[in-house]
Amino acid sequence: MLTKRDRNLYDRQIMIPEIGEKGQERLNQAKVLIAxxxxxxxxxxxxLAAAGIGTIRLVDYDVVDISNLNRQILHWDGDIGREKVDSALEKLSRLNPSINIEPVREKIREDNLSRIVExxxxIVDAMDNFNVRYLLNRSAVDHQIPLFHGAVRGFEGRAMTILPGQTACLMCMYRGPVPEEKSPVIGVTPAVIGAIQATEVIKFLTGVGQLLTNRILLFDGIDMTFKEFRINRNPHCMHCGNIKGKE
Amino acid sequence: MGIKVHVHQSHVQYTNGERIIEVEGHTVGACLKNIAVKYPEFGKQIFEKQGKLNHLFEIYVNGESAYPKELEKEIKDGDDVYITRLLSGG
Incomplete structure (x- = not known):
């Protein structure tokens, strides 16, 4: 049930017919992992915090570095040297004290991910390398929960939503290991893609609209274009090839 | 009318600034090889050793993924081929 404060706080989005009070209640009850x-x-x-997601679990093992500040807008100059999850916890709690933030200071590994996802x-994929992305993909398939993929480089970004067992996953187009790199990036690119990921999460939780499934959205900030390409589920996929999703 | 190949932004430096290259060929691989004849540096970027597609790049034909046998994908005049780059940053 929404409180009087909830109704005021989320008034403008409750006014959206596709959300309404029922949708807001779903957001308030949701528990989201941001990797x-x-x-x-x-x-x-x-x-997601501003939208009133009830519980946001944040996982990151890193500390804030000065070179993060051009794009990682949760972290400010005074946070340099601080654990990222602590810095994020403080900002998000100040933004919306009525939600729960669960910080997890761990490096995501194969042997701890199931516990983290539990x-x-x-899962929101906000990682900076494909090794962990594939772990997240595997975990999403194992737990039968959606994965909201995003990635950026320079002025380019991409986003895709994965409903394991129903739609193409990250591994469906696997073409070999992707070497880790220090990617060039301007802060506006993850801002665009992160906002798209958050939009997809809100749509999924409230059950509205067409999700970005079986298609990938590419953002090119240089040409200022969005392009969409169809992706096919791979029946031989190493992660999702043998499973059927929830109907 | 040939096939339009939309070159990735990072390859434009190797194609004399051209973003869209019209080329002939019955497969994606043939088209890319034809571009590589004109722009050898592009060929070094798009192909790995043994002539395989560089696995950091993806091919879409007429708006659909050409995975898994991208280079063997048959195409015809008027088709659009997009080269995109796998992005790993976050």
């Missing part, structure tokens, strides 16, 4: 509290994780977490309705 990575950097360039993508910052805007995603800000908007109890969450979905």
């Amino acid at each position: 990575g509290v950097g360039g993508l994780g910052s805007p995603t977490a800000f908007y 109890g969450c309705n979905l």
Whole structure:
């Protein structure tokens, strides 16, 4: 049930017919895992917190570095040297004290991910490397919960939503390991993609609209274009090839 | 009318600034090889050793993924081929 404060706080989005009080209640009851509290994780977490997601679990093992500040807008100059999840916890709690923030100071590994994901309705991929992205993908498939993929480089970004067992996953187009790199990036790119990921999460939780499934959205800030391409589920996929999703 | 290949932004420096290259070929691979004849540096970027597609790049034909056998994908005049780059940053 929404409180009087909830009705005031979320008034403008409750006014949206596709959300309404029922949708807001769903947001308030949701538990979301955001993997990575950097360039993508910052805007995603800000908007999901502002929208009233009941519990946001943040996982990141890193500390804030001065070179993060051009894009990781949860972290400010005074946070340099601080744990990212602590910095994020403080900002998000100040933004919306009525939600729960669960900081997890761990590096995501194969042997701890199941515990980290436990109890969450979905995973937001806000990572900076494909090794962990594939772990998240595997975990989403195993737990049968959606994965909201985002990635950026320079002025380019991409986003895709994965409903395991129903739609194409990250591994469906696997073409070999992707080397880790220090990606060039301007802060507006993860801002755009993170906002798209947050939009998809809100749509999924409230059950409205067409999700970005079986298609990938590419953002090109240089040409200022969005392009969409169809992706096919791979029946031989190493992660989702043998499973059927919830009907 | 040939096939329009939309070159990725990072490759434009190797194609004399051209973003869209019209080319002939019955497969994606043939088209890319034809571009590489004109722009050898592009060829070094898009192909790995043994002539495989650089696995950091993806190919979409007429708005749909050409995975998994991208280079063997048959195409015809008027088709659009997009080269995109796998992004890993966050």
